Amino acid sequence: MTLLERIRGPRDLDRLTRDQLTELAAEIRGFLIGSVAKTGGHLGPNLGVVELTIAIHRVFDSPHDAIVFDTGHQSYVHKLLTGRQDFSRLRKSGGLAGYPSRAESEHDIVESSHASSSLSWADGISRAFQVTGQLDRHVVAVVGDGALTGGMTWEALNNISDDNNRRLVIVVNDNGRSYAPTIGGLAHYLNEVRTRRTYRDVQLGSKQLFDRFGRPGRAFYRGTRGALHGFLGRFAYSDRMYSNLDIKYLGPIDGHDEAAVEQALRQAKHYELPVLVHVITQKGRGYAPARNDEADRFHAVGVIDPETGLAVASSSKVDWADAFGQDLVGLAEQDERIVGITAAMLRPVGLAPLAERFPSRVIDVGIAEQHAVTSAAGLAFGGLHPVFAVYATFLGRALDQVLMDVALHRAGVTFVLHRAGVTGPDGASHHGMWDLAMLQIVPGIRIASPRDGATLAEELAEAVAVQDAPTVLRLPKGSVPAAIPALERLEDGVDVLARGARGDVLIVAVGVMADQALEVARLLEPQGIGVTVVDPRWAVPIAPSLVELSAQHRLVVTIEDGVRVGGIGTRLRQDLRAAGVDTALNEVGLPDAFLPHADRAEILAEAGLTPQQIARDIVDQMRGAKLPAARQAGEDARIR
Numbered sequence: 001m002t003l004l005e006r007i008r009g010p011r012d013l014d015r016l017t018r019d020q021l022t023e024l025a026a027e028i029r030g031f032l033i034g035s036v037a038k039t040g041g042h043l044g045p046n047l048g049v050v051e052l053t054i055a056i057h058r059v060f061d062s063p064h065d066a067i068v069f070d071t072g073h074q075s076y077v078h079k080l081l082t083g084r085q086d087f088s089r090l091r092k093s094g095g096l097a098g099y100p101s102r103a104e105s106e107h108d109i110v111e112s113s114h115a116s117s118s119l120s121w122a123d124g125i126s127r128a129f130q131v132t133g134q135l136d137r138h139v140v141a142v143v144g145d146g147a148l149t150g151g152m153t154w155e156a157l158n159n160i161s162d163d164n165n166r167r168l169v170i171v172v173n174d175n176g177r178s179y180a181p182t183i184g185g186l187a188h189y190l191n192e193v194r195t196r197r198t199y200r201d202v203q204l205g206s207k208q209l210f211d212r213f214g215r216p217g218r219a220f221y222r223g224t225r226g227a228l229h230g231f232l233g234r235f236a237y238s239d240r241m242y243s244n245l246d247i248k249y250l251g252p253i254d255g256h257d258e259a260a261v262e263q264a265l266r267q268a269k270h271y272e273l274p275v276l277v278h279v280i281t282q283k284g285r286g287y288a289p290a291r292n293d294e295a296d297r298f299h300a301v302g303v304i305d306p307e308t309g310l311a312v313a314s315s316s317k318v319d320w321a322d323a324f325g326q327d328l329v330g331l332a333e334q335d336e337r338i339v340g341i342t343a344a345m346l347r348p349v350g351l352a353p354l355a356e357r358f359p360s361r362v363i364d365v366g367i368a369e370q371h372a373v374t375s376a377a378g379l380a381f382g383g384l385h386p387v388f389a390v391y392a393t394f395l396g397r398a399l400d401q402v403l404m405d406v407a408l409h410r411a412g413v414t415f416v417l418h419r420a421g422v423t424g425p426d427g428a429s430h431h432g433m434w435d436l437a438m439l440q441i442v443p444g445i446r447i448a449s450p451r452d453g454a455t456l457a458e459e460l461a462e463a464v465a466v467q468d469a470p471t472v473l474r475l476p477k478g479s480v481p482a483a484i485p486a487l488e489r490l491e492d493g494v495d496v497l498a499r500g501a502r503g504d505v506l507i508v509a510v511g512v513m514a515d516q517a518l519e520v521a522r523l524l525e526p527q528g529i530g531v532t533v534v535d536p537r538w539a540v541p542i543a544p545s546l547v548e549l550s551a552q553h554r555l556v557v558t559i560e561d562g563v564r565v566g567g568i569g570t571r572l573r574q575d576l577r578a579a580g581v582d583t584a585l586n587e588v589g590l591p592d593a594f595l596p597h598a599d600r601a602e603i604l605a606e607a608g609l610t611p612q613q614i615a616r617d618i619v620d621q622m623r624g625a626k627l628p629a630a631r632q633a634g635e636d637a638r639i640r
């Protein structure tokens, strides 16, 4: 039995010797590399927090003490130490979640996985412990340097420092990287703190710095007293942001020296005040392919060969993000007003090619979606055309800014939403299923959903040509499917993809749902049901031809991989009613529920989003039958 296998819960760590702790850390790294190579997952971040997580669980008593992981992608070690060592189905249906999960363990508290919320959670929890007299309970927030760039952390710090009468430990896990190197003044400052403390007058690059810190047995530890002597206090004071930020600072500490981290945490625990512990770690620690990689490939991996770190199934297909990136470079060459914006995800959102071609025309704002959107409004005012490329799920952070800063001011800003629709392994917080419902309420907005590479190129060009309103392109996860040519393009831009022999059913397919819609048509044609399939291309606002076509059919079916409540189907239904068209309409889409992690295909099948199910429902409806409540418009059954 390995040491790791003998750890059933955090208290089993208490009796380990120093040597055993070192051995345990090595075992955990070996386990993570071997296991995540098979399943895919967040490898680099977890390799960096092995000693840190061990130390936290030795010093604090979870779940009596509350540990909150910011973003939660770095919680694998925590899972291993809290009774969850079967990683064989990580991020697959029925297996462990890739983020903390309350359903999995009482040791998990925050499962949202949207960054920068941990300090607010910790603020609330510690305040509640204090108010309810649970004075022996500590709260620990583990937050990365990247997550620290998000505005919420600053709002929380301001609040925490205002009432410092509670037991709150903020552990800053500083590895100098988000996906790519963390940007901005704060990142520079952290870097300076790291260097200044140890190597006065020497500006070391982060690689050298890490090399130094990586030497075993070397701890850099220093406690400072008083708010204005603390790092945040200094930062705040020197920048005159806040005059009285009362948070103690301890550090910087070598995060791979478990004993040093423990010592700092014990001291932090001893104070009955909010304390910030600044820990320096290496992303991908102990795994050469990750340490030698500059391209953020090991932040999250698919299935890889553990020896080389290379992807096992390298596909020749082009990813949506890559196709977008190439198209954007082409447009930017023609139009110098185009600039790209990313919230700390340059590569995953496809902006790397633009950054290579025109380095000054891509702005990384840090994990700051709200700021990104309002800043885009400013860029548009100043004469540029910003393209904010972001995962669909993260734009939820910035709805107010889209409404009030961009739309109200008629700013020509293009939003390219990646991973729109069901994504799969990342679970509830990462499905891009709310963007259609959320954004279509924005006055003047136009939303397109490309179905293939050609419509992507076209719609992107159309979007950046709009200078007086927000435009949105939503792209799914994965690779661009084979081309689906149109039979005809109607005057208002709607593409007709199939025309049935009879005018029975009109299917309005949003984006990549076109493929499913055509399959439904193929299934129904032999049964004597004629199906017309259209791709509106611009789903919002509703094209007039959709209303006209609806009037000519007996049943309209809309297919979208977004939540049905408030989706495109609902909107078309309202437009039909307003036009006096009484054709029956069924909205096919996702239920208003939090969908768990599983393969995309499994989730779609569970929601009834398969060609077979849609075809069966159409047959039933054509016979006048009522659909089961689970697939009846407006009567969404909860999956979870």
Ligand SMILES: Cc1ncc(C[n+]2csc(CCOP(=O)(O)OP(=O)(O)O)c2C)c(N)n1
Pocket: 045, 071, 073, 074, 113, 114, 115, 116, 143, 144, 145, 146, 147, 148, 173, 175, 177, 178, 179, 182, 283, 299, 343, 344, 345, 367, 369, 394, 397
């Ligand atoms: C609101 C939001 N935007 C973007 C992301 C995507 N994202 C996940 S992890 C990450 C980088 C986090 O960096 P850091 O906090 O330093 O953690 P590290 O990976 O370095 O441990 C980003 C941008 C997110 N989870 N939430």
Ligand SMILES: [Mg+2]
Pocket: 144, 145, 146, 173, 174, 175, 176, 177, 178, 182
């Ligand atoms: Mg980081």
